[in-house]
Amino acid sequence: QVQLVESGPGLVKPSETLALTCVVSGHSVSDDYYWAWIRQPPGKGLEWIGSIHYNENRYPTLRDSSLKSRVILLLDKSKNQLSLILTSVTAADTAVYYCVRLNGPSGSRYFGHWGQGTLVIVSS
Amino acid sequence: QSALTQEASVSGTVGQKVTLSCTGNNNNIGRYIVGWYQQISHDPPKTVMFGNSLPSGITDRFSGSRSGATAYLTISGLQPEDEGYYYCSTWDSSVSGWLFGGGTKVTVL
Numbered sequence: 135q136v137q138l139v140e141s142g143p144g145l146v147k148p149s150e151t152l153a154l155t156c157v158v159s160g161h162s163v164s165d166d167y168y169w170a171w172i173r174q175p176p177g178k179g180l181e182w183i184g185s186i187h188y189n190e191n192r193y194p195t196l197r198d199s200s201l202k203s204r205v206i207l208l209l210d211k212s213k214n215q216l217s218l219i220l221t222s223v224t225a226a227d228t229a230v231y232y233c234v235r236l237n238g239p240s241g242s243r244y245f246g247h248w249g250q251g252t253l254v255i256v257s258s
Numbered sequence: 259q260s261a262l263t264q265e266a267s268v269s270g271t272v273g274q275k276v277t278l279s280c281t282g283n284n285n286n287i288g289r290y291i292v293g294w295y296q297q298i299s300h301d302p303p304k305t306v307m308f309g310n311s312l313p314s315g316i317t318d319r320f321s322g323s324r325s326g327a328t329a330y331l332t333i334s335g336l337q338p339e340d341e342g343y344y345y346c347s348t349w350d351s352s353v354s355g356w357l358f359g360g361g362t363k364v365t366v367l
Binding site: 170179180181182185196197198199232237238241242243244245246247248249250251 | 290292308357359
């Protein structure tokens with residue numbers, strides 16, 4: 135059974151860069167799956183940030199258009215983890231950030247396994 | 259405003275059947291399967307349906323369907339532990355990204 139554990143700084147100052155890590159166990163990040171980051175601002179709904187696949191030649195990295203210029207997604211096979219880097223953060227980036235594995239074949243994918251999430255507060 | 263439209267709230271009594279809807283268009287729900295995610299209190303979301311299929315370990319009181327560009331999640335025999343928020347999501351080919359509905363709050367009276 136795949137397990138996803140997110141970690142991060144907890145508190146980030148405005149205009150700084152946020153870096154989150156998701157350690158994966160039970161499966162390799164180089165397996166044939168997309169991995170995603172999803173966030174949830176306090177009291178609000180879910181927002182997709184982006185998705186990444188180990189085989190980037192066949193499956194491109196995807197990012198939400200509103201965040202695209204500030205988001206970097208990475209996979210590290212040696213550590214079996216994925217990372218999210220979000221630059222120039224503002225208070226609007228305050229949220230619980232989830233690491234998720236997508237299941238299913240192309241055209242029938244869905245968010246199958248969720249991490250516990252990590253809270254990030256942007257404040258000076 | 260979310261790209262997928264869900265009811266803000268739905269309520270029912272114990273044992274009742276309730277149906278949640280999720281409306282999109284032919285670039286998303288009309289073409290791709292819809293996932294449904296249950297969130298209880300401050301817990302992380304849990305996948306309860308994809309298309310009309312149940313993930314392993316999910317009660318068969320949940321069922322999924324679709325008609326055109328609207329997807330439905332039906333909860334039969336509503337139980338107190340079903341109370342929470344339910345989000346729908348699917349791929350959108352026009353934006354090349356994943357969309358979520360705004361979420362439906364299910365209340366068990």
